Amino acid sequence: MKTIQETGVAAVAAKRRQAKLTTEEKNNILMSAAQSLRNNVQMILDANKKDITNAKESGIKPSLIDRLTLDDGRIEGMADGLEQVAKLPDPIGEVINMKTLPNGLTVGQKRVPMGVIGIIYEARPNVTSDAFGLCLKAGSAVILRGGKEAINSNTTVVNLFRDVISSMGYDSNFVQLIEDTSRETATAMMRMNGYIDVLIPRGGAGLIRSVIQNATVPVIETGVGNCHVYVDESADIDKAVAIIVNAKAQRPSVCNAAETLLVHKNIAPEFLPKAAAALREKNVELRCDDVAAKYVGECIPATESDWATEFLDYILAVKVVNDLDEALEHIALYSTGHSEAIVSENYTNCQRFLNEVDSAAVYVNASTRFTDGNEFGFGAEIGISTQKLHARGPMGLKELTTTKYIIYGNGQIRK
Amino acid sequence: MKTIQETGVAAVAAKRRQAKLTTEEKNNILMSAAQSLRNNVQMILDANKKDITNAKESGIKPSLIDRLTLDDGRIEGMADGLEQVAKLPDPIGEVINMKTLPNGLTVGQKRVPMGVIGIIYEARPNVTSDAFGLCLKAGSAVILRGGKEAINSNTTVVNLFRDVISSMGYDSNFVQLIEDTSRETATAMMRMNGYIDVLIPRGGAGLIRSVIQNATVPVIETGVGNCHVYVDESADIDKAVAIIVNAKAQRPSVCNAAETLLVHKNIAPEFLPKAAAALREKNVELRCDDVAAKYVGECIPATESDWATEFLDYILAVKVVNDLDEALEHIALYSTGHSEAIVSENYTNCQRFLNEVDSAAVYVNASTRFTDGNEFGFGAEIGISTQKLHARGPMGLKELTTTKYIIYGNGQIRK
Numbered sequence: 001m002k003t004i005q006e007t008g009v010a011a012v013a014a015k016r017r018q019a020k021l022t023t024e025e026k027n028n029i030l031m032s033a034a035q036s037l038r039n040n041v042q043m044i045l046d047a048n049k050k051d052i053t054n055a056k057e058s059g060i061k062p063s064l065i066d067r068l069t070l071d072d073g074r075i076e077g078m079a080d081g082l083e084q085v086a087k088l089p090d091p092i093g094e095v096i097n098m099k100t101l102p103n104g105l106t107v108g109q110k111r112v113p114m115g116v117i118g119i120i121y122e123a124r125p126n127v128t129s130d131a132f133g134l135c136l137k138a139g140s141a142v143i144l145r146g147g148k149e150a151i152n153s154n155t156t157v158v159n160l161f162r163d164v165i166s167s168m169g170y171d172s173n174f175v176q177l178i179e180d181t182s183r184e185t186a187t188a189m190m191r192m193n194g195y196i197d198v199l200i201p202r203g204g205a206g207l208i209r210s211v212i213q214n215a216t217v218p219v220i221e222t223g224v225g226n227c228h229v230y231v232d233e234s235a236d237i238d239k240a241v242a243i244i245v246n247a248k249a250q251r252p253s254v255c256n257a258a259e260t261l262l263v264h265k266n267i268a269p270e271f272l273p274k275a276a277a278a279l280r281e282k283n284v285e286l287r288c289d290d291v292a293a294k295y296v297g298e299c300i301p302a303t304e305s306d307w308a309t310e311f312l313d314y315i316l317a318v319k320v321v322n323d324l325d326e327a328l329e330h331i332a333l334y335s336t337g338h339s340e341a342i343v344s345e346n347y348t349n350c351q352r353f354l355n356e357v358d359s360a361a362v363y364v365n366a367s368t369r370f371t372d373g374n375e376f377g378f379g380a381e382i383g384i385s386t387q388k389l390h391a392r393g394p395m396g397l398k399e400l401t402t403t404k405y406i407i408y409g410n411g412q413i414r415k
Numbered sequence: 416m417k418t419i420q421e422t423g424v425a426a427v428a429a430k431r432r433q434a435k436l437t438t439e440e441k442n443n444i445l446m447s448a449a450q451s452l453r454n455n456v457q458m459i460l461d462a463n464k465k466d467i468t469n470a471k472e473s474g475i476k477p478s479l480i481d482r483l484t485l486d487d488g489r490i491e492g493m494a495d496g497l498e499q500v501a502k503l504p505d506p507i508g509e510v511i512n513m514k515t516l517p518n519g520l521t522v523g524q525k526r527v528p529m530g531v532i533g534i535i536y537e538a539r540p541n542v543t544s545d546a547f548g549l550c551l552k553a554g555s556a557v558i559l560r561g562g563k564e565a566i567n568s569n570t571t572v573v574n575l576f577r578d579v580i581s582s583m584g585y586d587s588n589f590v591q592l593i594e595d596t597s598r599e600t601a602t603a604m605m606r607m608n609g610y611i612d613v614l615i616p617r618g619g620a621g622l623i624r625s626v627i628q629n630a631t632v633p634v635i636e637t638g639v640g641n642c643h644v645y646v647d648e649s650a651d652i653d654k655a656v657a658i659i660v661n662a663k664a665q666r667p668s669v670c671n672a673a674e675t676l677l678v679h680k681n682i683a684p685e686f687l688p689k690a691a692a693a694l695r696e697k698n699v700e701l702r703c704d705d706v707a708a709k710y711v712g713e714c715i716p717a718t719e720s721d722w723a724t725e726f727l728d729y730i731l732a733v734k735v736v737n738d739l740d741e742a743l744e745h746i747a748l749y750s751t752g753h754s755e756a757i758v759s760e761n762y763t764n765c766q767r768f769l770n771e772v773d774s775a776a777v778y779v780n781a782s783t784r785f786t787d788g789n790e791f792g793f794g795a796e797i798g799i800s801t802q803k804l805h806a807r808g809p810m811g812l813k814e815l816t817t818t819k820y821i822i823y824g825n826g827q828i829r830k
Contacts, residue, residue: 016747016771099792105781107791114803115773193627197803212608212631218804219633239826246828332431354821356431358530366520366824375829376522376820377514388529388612388817389633390805402803405791406769409781411654413661414790 004188007143007176008195011116014173015141019113021170023090026137029165029174030086034079036160037129041075047156048125055149063253068123068149078129078157081380085133088379091397092139095406106408111401113139115197118189119382120145120211122203125153131202132161132175134382138400141174143196145189147203148181155179190215197402198390202383205310220391220399222383225255225338226310227368230327230353232344233264237271239365240343241278246367247341248316249282255384256339256361256371259310260317262327263292268320272296284314291320307334324349328356335359337386339368360386360393419603422558422591423610426531429588430556434528436585438505441552444580444589445501449494451575452544456490462571463540470564478668483538483564493544493572496795500548503794506812507554510821521823526816528554530612533604534797535560535626537618540568546617547576547590549797553815556589558611560604562618563596570594605630612817613805617798620725635806635814637798640670640753641725642783645742645768646686647759648679654780655758656690661782662756663731664697670799671754671776671786674725675732677742678707683735687711699729706735722749739764743771750774752801754783775801775808 002010021029037044048070055065091111098108117140119131128144135142146154154177162172178185190199193216200220201211211219229247231240247258263272272295276286286292287302296318306317307330321327331340341363342353350364361371371394373381378396385391391399417425436444452459463485470480506526513523532555534546543559550557561569569592577587593600605614608631615635616626626634644662646655662673678687687710691701701707702717711733721732722745736742746755756778757768765779776786786809788796793811800806806814 016773019771019773101790101792105785109808110769112773216627218636218802220804221633236826242826242828250829354525356434358431358434358527359819361820361822363822364824366822366827367829369829370520370822370827371820375516377516387633389635392817393524393820402807404774405776405786405808407776407778407781407785409779411651411657412781412785413657414665414782414784 001179002176004178004185004192007178008192010173011141011143011176012195014171015113015115017171018136018141018174019139021139026090026139027086029136029168029170030082030133032164032168033132033161034082036164037075037079037082037157040160041072044070044075044153044156047152050152051150060149064123064149068125068153070125070153074126078126081126081130082133085137085380088137088397090137091401096403103412104410105412108406109403110406111398112404114400114402116141116143116195117400118143118145118192118196118199118217120186120189120199120201120203120207122147122207123149125150125157127202128154128157128177130380131382132158134380134397134400136174138397140197140400143176143178143189145178145186146181151179151181186210187214190217193217200383220383220385220389220395221387222385223255224310224336224386225257225384226260226308226334226336227256227258227338228260228262228331228335228340229258229368230262230324230331230340230342231264231267231271232324232342232346232349233266234346234349235267235271235343236345237267237274240271241275243341243343243365243367244275245278245282247369248279249284249314250367250369252314253312255310256368257312258316258341258368260307260319260334262330263318263320264324264327265291265320265322268292268295272318279316282314284316286316286318288318289320292318310336324352328353331357338384339363339371341366341368360384416594417591419593419600419607422593423607425588426556426558426591427610429586430528430530432586433551433556433589434554436554441505441554442501444551444583444585445497445548447579447583448547448576449497451579452490452494452497452572455575456487459485459490459568459571462567465567466565475564479538479564483540483568485540485568489541493541496545497548500552500795503552503812505552506816511818518827519825520827523821524818525821526813527819529815529817531556531558531610532815533558533560533607533611533614533632535601535604535614535616535618535622537562537622538564540565540572542617543569543572543592545795546797547573549795549812549815551589553812555612555815556591558591558593558604560593560601561596566594566596601625602629605632608632615798635798635800635804635810636802637800638670639725639751639801640672640799641675641723641749641751642671642673642753643675643677643746643750643755644673644783645677645739645746645755645757646679646682647739647757647761647764648681649761649764650682650686650758651760652682652686652689655686656693658756658758658780658782659690660693660697662784663694664699664729665782665784667729668727670725671783672727673731673756673783675722675734675749677745678733678735679739679742680706680735680737683707683710687733694731697729699731701731701733703733704735707733725751739767743768746772753799754778754786756781756783775799
């Protein structure tokens with residue numbers, strides 16, 4: 001097993017070779033990697049079975065075991081994902097803003113690989129395949145550090161990819177897995193300055209927090225979403241009901257699901273009973289402030305902590321507000337800056353909401369559930385950034401690259 | 416004196432007010448702030464005199480006292496800088512990549528303020544004024560934390576700005592100075608998650624290192640430049656001499672000055688004696704490897720550490736290499752990723768250098784000294800990023816902003 005230091009050195013050597021790959025070479029690797037997953041389904045399932053057995057023995061909860069579990073369909077999904085990435089345009093090499101300065105220097109910004117990307121993630125073995133595919137296409141070497149629950153699955157998948165890469169005559173260190181899943185290796189990875197150019201954590205709030213507290217390498221913070229839907233006085237009630245039901249209940253376990261519903265006091269008497277009925281039909285538990293409680297029938301009183309909680313479950317906090325300003329204040333106070341939506345027919349209020357809400361994605365009359373690289377047409381997604389540096393919102397291939405200035409001169413010196 | 420916590424709370428309140436300013440309002444504040452500097456030259460000079468006296472008493476070295484010192488010309492330069500920023504186009508509000516998806520959602524990325532920007536810097540009081548101007552124009556509140564040597568100058572300048580802002584009816588917390596210059600406040604500032612959206616250190620390698628090690632807020636690493644000039648076999652010798660003399664000696668104390676000269680072995684016999692003579696005329700000390708030493712006459716033998724040192728002085732390390740590959744290897748090993756130049760008439764070598772050198776700015780046949788926001792036509796500069804996230808190379812107004820997705824729907828929900 002390589003040490004963290006050896007892994008870093010190998011990645012730095014690999015990144016220089018990888019940056020020279022043509023688009024065709026990268027696509028060939030991706031297609032071969034997809035084929036290798038398909039050719040080795042049984043081997044992957046056997047490894048995954050070990051992980052599941054271990055997980056059950058350690059008493060891990062069923063939802064986590066579900067995320068950990070692979071089957072034929074999920075492995076086909078991983079292979080298909082790699083092929084989809086092969087079909088995406090190559091982001092590398094584009095030159096933007098090229099111009100000639102008065103002194104004759106020609107200056108442009110060229111899109112180039114990051115170099116080495118680190119990904120820390122939890123139980124889902126499909127992240128192993130997705131992250132490899134995106135980082136390879138983006139021209140970067142990748143160091144993966146998955147959760148200990150998925151170590152057998154991850155090792156098997158990464159070894160298949162490394163074998164493919166070697167067999168094609170390239171450096172298998174284009175992708176490396178940190179096989180020691182102790183907390184120490186995770187912390188060491190967060191401090192690999194000089195080796196890792198960017199570290200992206202994918203997982204729950206605890207993982208994200210740990211990375212932010214411990215990392216000294218540049219990090220892109222992803223994923224925590226305490227998302228709000230605000231139903232304005234002038235909202236179309238049918239649209240508003242459909243949007244809050246979709247935003248809350250279509251898939252409650254994901255970061256772009258809504259957690260709090262804010263309702264203008266003048267529409268609450270008509271809107272809230274209908275919304276509550278539709279949400280209860282989806283088994284959503286409502287936690288309401290005093291005013292909202294009057295319109296929704298039996299419900300749980302909302303506490304201060306409910307406003308700040310990402311439930312990731314069939315639970316919705318509900319509050320009636322006096323006006324748009326109060327809604328904006330509430331969002332400014334409690335939002336994690338992921339996705340918020342207004343439902344309104346009032347032009348000025350829609351524009352104010354778009355302008356004043358400081359989140360990665362701000363919606364008018366649509367569900368927050370659209371905050372997703374595939375939905376936005378990126379073709380693939382490595383995660384959703386909730387920070388303001390480098391990338392904000394869904395991150396596709398372009399967000400996994402950087403730029404450098406290239407300058408063509410003919411002997412210019414500075415006066 | 417406000418605590419760090421109070422400063423953060425005040426900045427978060429101010430950022431929401433500031434984000435609503437029109438371009439005209441921001442420009443009016445900048446013009447008034449410039450006028451206030453001009454109207455209070457004597458007050459600023461008096462405060463600066465205290466700083467200089469204190470600095471001399473604590474035995475601070477002359478170069479630092481020079482950086483600390485203000486005079487009429489430097490104060491006029493600060494005022495003029497604010498007026499220049501007022502004249503620059505406002506980066507806020509631009510919408511890029513707007514498109515309508517198949518489901519009818521219209522999605523675009525809107526350029527918006529960061530929110531709260533933190534700047535940690537050292538002795539130069541003019542950074543106080545420059546950083547305020549750029550952050551204000553970029554729509555963000557700014558928390559400044561200058562060096563203790565300049566505390567009287569900085570306090571005076573910031574109070575003038577705050578008075579201007581208040582007198583115009585705005586929130587004076589658009590700009591705040593942390594007046595307690597202890598190490599504790601600097602560390603606390605680096606950990607103001609939830610308050611500071613990005614922290615930019617401006618100063619020497621020690622400050623940058625401390626921020627990288629301690630910060631939990633997103634950071635843009637700036638400024639350390641171990642820059643290389645490579646003179647290829649086919650170089651035009653006159654151009655090559657002019658470029659290395661300019662890159663090394665035009666202003667050796669700055670980050671884009673060259674620190675190592677690499678020379679192809681076949682051009683070394685003719686080029687190096689001429690280059691050495693021209694460099695010595697500028698009082699540059701040469702530290703050479705064995706081969707280079709043969710051509711430059713009397714010189715100091717280069718040690719391993721010379722290749723890795725940002726001298727920021729009239730010192731140049733010189734090495735003869737066998738070919739472009741060896742030059743690229745040397746740069747990959749020792750460069751800090753700031754600026755590197757090739758001098759060559761060979762097309763393929765120029766393209767390889769541009770492609771393979773992984774630095775913020777890569778030059779063909781020009782001096783590294785051009786890596787600068789003003790030279791690149793940005794009109795102003797907050798620093799030079801040597802990291803790959805968010806901004807790479809000189810950072811102007813645009814790099815002080817972020818984007819958010821805005822999405823216009825008409826009731827869309829996710830299937």
